[in-house]
Amino acid sequence: MSTEMTPTRIVMLVLYAIALAMGVAAIVLPLLGQTVDMTMIGIALFCLGLAGLNQIQSRE
Secondary structure (H helix, E strand, C coil): CCCCCCHHHHHHHHHHHHHHHHHHHHHHHHHCCCCCCHHHHHHHHHHHHHHHHHHHHHHC
C-alpha cells in the first residue's frame, strides 16, 4: 500500500475528519450545557455515507 497522498485520499481524510469532529461536538456540547443542532449529525452522516460510497466504487 502506498503512503502517497493522492487527491482521492485527501478527500477521504477530510470527509472522515468532518464526521469525527461533528460526532465529538455532538457528544461534548450537551456536557457543556449547550443544545445540539441535529444538522450536525446530518452532516456527519452525509460525510460517512459519501466516504462509504466512494470506497465501494473504488473496489469494483
